[in-house]
Each structure stands twice: as structure tokens, then as C-alpha cells.
Amino acid sequence: MAMCVRKYDIARWTLCLGISLLLVLVIATTGQVIDEENTATTCDAMDGTCNNEAKADATLYRSDLPASYCGSDSDSGETTTTAKDLYRYGGTAQAYKPGTAVSPNVCPETLSYESLYKVASWPFTRRTSKTSPIMNFSLKLYGCSSNEDDSSHSSSCDCSPLVTTKTVVEIWQTRPDGLYGSPRNIKNNNDDDECRATIPVDTRTGTAQFTTVAPGSTGIMGGLGPRSSDYWPYGPPVIHILVTTPPTSNEKNNDVVLYAPLLLDLPALIHSTTLEQRSFSLSAFDWRGHAWSKRKQSKETVPPFDITSWNINDEKNRIDIDVDIFLERIPPPVEGTIKTTASAAEPEFCPSFTYILPGALFLEPIAVCAKSLLDFFPM
Numbered sequence: 001m002a003m004c005v006r007k008y009d010i011a012r013w014t015l016c017l018g019i020s021l022l023l024v025l026v027i028a029t030t031g032q033v034i035d036e037e038n039t040a041t042t043c044d045a046m047d048g049t050c051n052n053e054a055k056a057d058a059t060l061y062r063s064d065l066p067a068s069y070c071g072s073d074s075d076s077g078e079t080t081t082t083a084k085d086l087y088r089y090g091g092t093a094q095a096y097k098p099g100t101a102v103s104p105n106v107c108p109e110t111l112s113y114e115s116l117y118k119v120a121s122w123p124f125t126r127r128t129s130k131t132s133p134i135m136n137f138s139l140k141l142y143g144c145s146s147n148e149d150d151s152s153h154s155s156s157c158d159c160s161p162l163v164t165t166k167t168v169v170e171i172w173q174t175r176p177d178g179l180y181g182s183p184r185n186i187k188n189n190n191d192d193d194e195c196r197a198t199i200p201v202d203t204r205t206g207t208a209q210f211t212t213v214a215p216g217s218t219g220i221m222g223g224l225g226p227r228s229s230d231y232w233p234y235g236p237p238v239i240h241i242l243v244t245t246p247p248t249s250n251e252k253n254n255d256v257v258l259y260a261p262l263l264l265d266l267p268a269l270i271h272s273t274t275l276e277q278r279s280f281s282l283s284a285f286d287w288r289g290h291a292w293s294k295r296k297q298s299k300e301t302v303p304p305f306d307i308t309s310w311n312i313n314d315e316k317n318r319i320d321i322d323v324d325i326f327l328e329r330i331p332p333p334v335e336g337t338i339k340t341t342a343s344a345a346e347p348e349f350c351p352s353f354t355y356i357l358p359g360a361l362f363l364e365p366i367a368v369c370a371k372s373l374l375d376f377f378p379m
């Protein structure tokens, strides 16, 4: 019986890989179309260091950010959130699962030494070590809106701490070994949601604090391959963050205030001995399906986050990291069209016209958009 199941699995996978290989050609073409307008960025967005000038006063008020946060000119006043909003800055949701438990711990700290740490700093090999660093994050959430001062025509927007909104911050990532939590990937694992959590947000300060263990790098199988398999090309490890807010009303004039949902991949490539932040070499050669189909940042936009501090505690094998996250204010929704949480926003998560491409599959949350594929990607 077990034998049959196994054979069946192999057949399925052979078929799946065959189709994927064929479609690689298709992706090669579409991938280029998607990237066309996104030529080389002026800074390496992956290391979050390109907008230093915006760091001056992270705790109080920020008005020196480019208009790209503010949903102004380029957005033609559309009033519903769509997949476009969600993926605007690039992000991967393949292993997203809705409705994870509220907890300030994403991966249990014990994984730091219970799991191997497999990290790639370029596409062709992963380096394996026995322990992975513990990461202690403090996220500060900002709401950004257009500068209303028409006379100046300044291309800036105002960002202030998001304090009154019931912001929902969902985090997921691979284990240190580069695999997403999955019964089939983890021996004796009873917890499907390993390394996934909804983070408590302090609405008085607009901050969210969580600890986790450094994620590993995924390869061409996206960290979801059968029997824990994955192959080059590898990519940089990331922590996925989805931030959604319900509409609130402005106390002063009763306007509806709404922010576009934000899906981002926070870079988490760490130097194995110094614990310093690194950037991925040959980042232009990230050939993984989800990387190809992912929206890239254009020259005009800066990442919707800023890593403002990275403090290494060698003795404790821990890094304390402060990150500012910028949500973009969007026009109020037409009554009744807006959905307030990611799980409720199911259709927005699934731009179904790209469904047949493996690249699209790898971009979209499998558990939300294509449940039947869980046979292939058992999460």
C-alpha cells in the first residue's frame, strides 16, 4: 500500500516537473514582460539601506518619503483593493495560510539548534551550519498619505505612526532549513502552522514585536518540495509580512480612512559568523518561479520598509532589529466592496488569469487560491 502511494507520488511529480519545464520557456517570456519597466534599481532594495535620508526621526513623524507611498498620481482613483495593491511592492505569498494563531513567536526558538541552517548568499549553493541566529523584531507601523499642499507640488508624503487602527500583521517564513512548515516536511510534526503567526499589535504605539529564528533559503521548489527536496537556483532568505487594516473613520471629519494591504518580503540574509546583514550576490539571477513573476521595485519607488537598526548580541546568538513599515493610504472604498482581512480578501489574493503558470502558482498563496494543489504542495 505504502509502495503504491509512493509510486503514485513519483508519477505525479514527474508529470508536474515535466509540465513545469515546458512552461519555463513561457515564463522566460512573460517574466521579461513583467520586468520590462523595472530595470536596475539605483540601490539594492533587498538590504533596505537605500533610503538612509529617511531615517532621521523614525519615532515621531516622517514627511520626507517619496510620493510612491501615497497612492497619488499613478493611481487613477480606483477604490477597491486588488491583487495589484497587495503585490505592488513585490512579495511572495505561496506558503501563506490564513487565520494563524496570535503569538509573538513565529518560529520557536528551539529551532535555532534543532534544525540545520541552510542559507544561500548566491544562487548555486547553500551553506549549512548547525545553529541559526534568533531574530527579535520590533516593527513600527506608519500610515502614509499624500501631501495635501498643492501649491508646492512637492513629491513627498506624510507618514505618521499608525496608532488607532486595528492593524493585522501576519508573518510566515521557512524554517532555518529552508522548508515551510508541513506535516510531510517535518518528522513527527503535529503543527501545520509552524513558523507562521499573527503578531499582536499595540494600537497605542503602532508597534508589533516578535521573535523568530532566521529563515533558510528556498530553491526552485520554493521550500515546498516533496520529501523536503529543493534544488538550485536558491534565493535569499526572507520573512513574509502581510499587513491589513480595516477601514476606520477620521474623528475630525468622519472620513473613511483606509490603507492598501501590504505584502512584503523582508530580507533576512545574515553573515554566518558576524551576524551582520548581507545582501544576495547575483540577485539579478534569481531564477526561481516566484521570483520571476514577482513585481520588482522600479526606480521611482523605494521599498515600503526601512530597517532602522540591526543590533547584534553575539553571546546570545540574537539580533535585535527595528523595522519601519509604511502603509499607503488609498481612497475610501465604495460602500460594501472592501474586505478587511486577508482571508476575507480571498479574491484579491488570486489574479486567476495567470493561474496556469507555475510562476503564478508560486506567487499566490496555495492554501487560499488553489486548495486542490495541496496534494502537490502539502502545507
Ligand SMILES: *[C@@H]1O[C@H](CO)[C@@H](O)[C@H](O)[C@H]1NC(C)=O
Residues within 6 Å of the ligand: 136, 137, 138, 209, 211, 320
Ligand atoms: C526584543 O527587543 C525589544 C525592543 O525592541 C525588547 O524590549 C525585548 O526585550 C527584546 N526581547 C528579547 C527576547 O530580547
